Amino acid sequence: MRADLVLIAAGFVGPEVDQLTLAERHLTARQTLSVTSDWRLRDLEGATPVFACGDAVRGQSLIVWAIAEGRSAAAAIDAALGGGPSALPAPVEPYALSW
Numbered sequence: 001m002r003a004d005l006v007l008i009a010a011g012f013v014g015p016e017v018d019q020l021t022l023a024e025r026h027l028t029a030r031q032t033l034s035v036t037s038d039w040r041l042r043d044l045e046g047a048t049p050v051f052a053c054g055d056a057v058r059g060q061s062l063i064v065w066a067i068a069e070g071r072s073a074a075a076a077i078d079a080a081l082g083g084g085p086s087a088l089p090a091p092v093e094p095y096a097l098s099w
């Protein structure tokens with residue numbers, strides 16, 4: 001079919017791991033970001049932690065999971081910055097497949 005311009009609007013295509021310059025060890029078998037139990041990107045070198053949650057970790061899912069994981073990751077970030085337990089709610093743990 002002839003066209004002057006084709007725009008591709010695709011959802012559920014996964015995180016852009018090449019742009020994040022991540023190695024295989026940072027990824028799950030499903031090519032999502034692999035995180036530890038406190039939402040840190042697994043096996044990342046350097047002193048600065050990187051936190052991840054939502055579809056980028058879980059894979060394509062539902063907004064309720066993204067919200068719950070976002071809140072949980074926020075609590076983990078709060079704990080990391082504060083150097084102790086966070087008082088923020090952490091309703092879920094990282095999806096098991098990302099471990």
Ligand SMILES: Cc1cc2nc3c(=O)[nH]c(=O)nc-3n(C[C@H](O)[C@H](O)[C@H](O)COP(=O)(O)OP(=O)(O)OC[C@H]3O[C@@H](n4cnc5c(N)ncnc54)[C@H](O)[C@@H]3O)c2cc1C
Pocket residue numbers: 010011012053054055056060061062063064066
């Ligand atoms: C077509 C479609 C329909 C859907 N319908 C439903 C539905 O009916 N009900 C439901 O519960 N869920 C639905 N979902 C799923 C829901 O939208 C997702 O699960 C949810 O949005 C995931 O939230 P998130 O914050 O993890 O990721 P996202 O909402 O994808 O947010 C990621 C954000 O990161 C930004 N970003 C990406 N790369 C960079 C970068 N390098 N630097 C800075 N920012 C960056 C993006 O622009 C984006 O704003 C649907 C999804 C799609 C695609």
